[in-house]
Amino acid sequence: MKMKMNQVVLTGILLLVLENGVVPWLVPSAWSGRLLPHLTFILTIYVACFAGRHRAFLYGLGFGLLGDLLFYGNLIGPYGFGMALIGYAVGLLQERRTPTLASVIGLTALGSIALGTIVFLIYHLFRLTQWSYPFAFYWYMAPSLLLEVLLSLVLYLPVRKLLLKQAAPAREEAPS
Amino acid sequence: MRNKRLFILMIGLIVFIAIMGFTLGRTKLTWPEKFVVDAVGTVQGALYRPVAAVAEFIGDLGRLSDIYQENVKLRQALAQYAKDQIKYNFIEADNERLMEELGFTERQKQLYDYRYLIAQVVGSSSNPLDKTIRINLGERDGIKPEMAVTTTDGLVGLISRVSEFTSTVEPITGLDAESPQGVQVAATIFGKEKQSFGIIDAYDSANGTFQMTKIDENDPMTIGDTVITSGLGNVFPRGIVIGTVTNRQVGDYGLTQKATIEPAAKFDHLREVFVVVAADVNGP
Numbered sequence: 001m002k003m004k005m006n007q008v009v010l011t012g013i014l015l016l017v018l019e020n021g022v023v024p025w026l027v028p029s030a031w032s033g034r035l036l037p038h039l040t041f042i043l044t045i046y047v048a049c050f051a052g053r054h055r056a057f058l059y060g061l062g063f064g065l066l067g068d069l070l071f072y073g074n075l076i077g078p079y080g081f082g083m084a085l086i087g088y089a090v091g092l093l094q095e096r097r098t099p100t101l102a103s104v105i106g107l108t109a110l111g112s113i114a115l116g117t118i119v120f121l122i123y124h125l126f127r128l129t130q131w132s133y134p135f136a137f138y139w140y141m142a143p144s145l146l147l148e149v150l151l152s153l154v155l156y157l158p159v160r161k162l163l164l165k166q167a168a169p170a171r172e173e174a175p176s
Numbered sequence: 177m178r179n180k181r182l183f184i185l186m187i188g189l190i191v192f193i194a195i196m197g198f199t200l201g202r203t204k205l206t207w208p209e210k211f212v213v214d215a216v217g218t219v220q221g222a223l224y225r226p227v228a229a230v231a232e233f234i235g236d237l238g239r240l241s242d243i244y245q246e247n248v249k250l251r252q253a254l255a256q257y258a259k260d261q262i263k264y265n266f267i268e269a270d271n272e273r274l275m276e277e278l279g280f281t282e283r284q285k286q287l288y289d290y291r292y293l294i295a296q297v298v299g300s301s302s303n304p305l306d307k308t309i310r311i312n313l314g315e316r317d318g319i320k321p322e323m324a325v326t327t328t329d330g331l332v333g334l335i336s337r338v339s340e341f342t343s344t345v346e347p348i349t350g351l352d353a354e355s356p357q358g359v360q361v362a363a364t365i366f367g368k369e370k371q372s373f374g375i376i377d378a379y380d381s382a383n384g385t386f387q388m389t390k391i392d393e394n395d396p397m398t399i400g401d402t403v404i405t406s407g408l409g410n411v412f413p414r415g416i417v418i419g420t421v422t423n424r425q426v427g428d429y430g431l432t433q434k435a436t437i438e439p440a441a442k443f444d445h446l447r448e449v450f451v452v453v454a455a456d457v458n459g460p
Contacts, residue, residue, distance in 0.1 A: 017216070020299040021224040025231040025445065032444035033381060036302040069209060070216055071301030072337060072344060073308045076199040081192040085185075123305045126200060130352060131305075131381075139381065140304040 002165045003051040008043070011163065012063050015039035020070065034140045037147045038079075040067065041115060044087045045108045045152065046159050049099035053091025060087030074128050082118040086111045101156055108152040109145060116141035203321050203337060210339035214314070217342040221298030221312050228297070228447045286455035290413050293317060293451045295325075298342060300444070307347055309333075311449060314341040322411060324452040330417040330440030331405065332449055334359060347443045349379045351386070362409040363388060363418055363437075366402040371395065373406065376418065376437060386419060386437040389427055397421060403437050413452050417441075 019039045027035045040063040048056035060083030068076045090107050097103065120136050123129040131139070205213070275285055295311040313319050315338050323335045325345045333347035351359065365372035372395050374388040391397065401421045407414025423436040 017220050017223055019302050021220045022227050023302070024300045025224075025227050027444075029442065029444055033304060033307065036304050038302055066212070066216075067302070070213055070299070071303060071306070071308045071310070072199070072205075072209075072213075073301065073303065073306030073346060073350070074200060075196045077192050077196040079303070081188070084188070119303070119305065122196065126196065128352075129305050135382075136305075144304075 003047065003055075003163050004165060005051065005055065008047060008051070008059070008163055012040050012043055012059065015043055016063060016067060016070075019067075031143070034143045035147050036140060036144050037151055038067075038112075038115070038144075039151065040064075041083055041086075041112070042108060042148055042152045042155060043159075044083055045090055045104065045111055046155070046163075048087050048090035049094045049104050049107065050159075050164060053088050053095065056087030056091040057084050060084040074123075075126065078119045078122040079115075081122070082115045085118070086114055089114075101153075104156065105149055105152055109149050112145045112148045113141065116144070205337055205339055213310075213339050214341045217298050217310050217312070217339075220310070221296065221342075224298050225296060225447075228445075231445070232447065288407070288414060289455045291453040291455075292326075293319075293453055295449050295451055297446045297449060300446070307349060307443070308336070309345045309347065309446060309449075310342050311345055311451070312342055313451060314339050314343050316340060318453065319343050319451060323454075324405075324412045324416060326416050326450050326452060327441045327446065327448070328450075329442070330419060331361075331412070332441050332443060332446070334411070335451065345449070348376075348386075349381070349439075349443050351377060351379045359411065360409065361412055361418065362406045363403050364406040365397050365421075366404045366417070368396050368401070369404075369406070372397050373408075374403075374435065376403075383436075384439070385422065386439060388421075388435040388437050389432065391424070391427075391433040391435060393433060395433070397424065397435065399424060402440075413454055416452070 016039070019037070023037060023039070024032065041060075044056055044060040044063065047059045061080055064083035065076070065080035068079050090111055093107070094103065116137070117133075120129070120131075120133060120141075124133075129136070293313060295313040298310045298312050300309045301307055311325070319335055319338050321335050321338055325332045325335060331348060333345045333350075335343050336346040337344040348359075348361065351361070361376040363374050363376050372391075374391040374395070374397070376386050376388045378387040379385075380387065388403065399421050403418045403421060405412040405414055405416045405418060417440045419437040419439040421435050422438045424433060425435075427434040
């Protein structure tokens, strides 16, 4: 199973623009600081599952850093580091297995928690946040995690249809 | 093989910590950064603004029934403004004459002469620990770091970084009493500018309120008062609305008091903001 990397990168740019330009308007005002899905991160998990760990690493690094740079608040790098690491780790976990819907969703959930934790720890390390980890988890990590899982579910079919090179037609009949 | 991976991970970690440390608290951008930020910012603006327009239109439809009452209130306010305008004109003329007589320098005269540049928001960050927004005015339009940004409702934040065509706004919800480069807002009460003073230095995300500290015991501030910037810190221009006082109590050490402020501006779903440009008093 291979991915069409050119299209994947283009989709990534599109998702990045959507993430910061459209999603903020769809989230209701009361939840605007709490529901912050990272669309490029969801795609990174797909890349890790379908295209291998090295590509996921580069993809996560690139889009993470781009996101950091575009909304440069205090420092550059937390998302670049987190997404590259998680892309690689997920790719490593998925290396010998055929990705299924369940594994993609599960890995998105795990990865989302890991990414939130890494970014939180970096901000904590530099003393840029006064929140405690449980509060941060309750405040934005858990809601964003649920939304990311949902969006990952929504993206599953489009990704399979548009971004994967169909290996063999037999595969279509294979699932259970 | 395992060791090699671990080794690379360690190097990556070190490199990233170095990058983060290096970029921490830096206000200048290099040209590749500016290029990327401007390129994506322009594309984003083309998407953000139509979406904002549609979202606001739908929101407005829901508020149609309130329009009538709002109109009545606005008319009353307008009548009040017309009266105040006359008073203001007299006072301003007086003020100018007195400045002339007292021999104010050009710099002193222009100290409170602000211009408001309108800017469109082109995107907002998805990083919960570092909320920033981008606007479509940049160096070209004379924007500089540390300029105040407001909406029609009240103070929103400060310009933190500027590139050629766009700039980044750091909202005052990022205020943090213990952060290394903490910005503090010197504030006073609308109508009691001479007697009231306090410093807004923290934001509570869970309640969505600011904390105002260092208030004198004999301060006439009461619940429901409008808090405005005092301009004493020389960072924020004076007279920008921040919010209303909702609570006042004895402070942490018992010597001064602290108050809770409900922000006047909202910090999400922003579409248009104003950048406050103070007269360039240090320029030639």
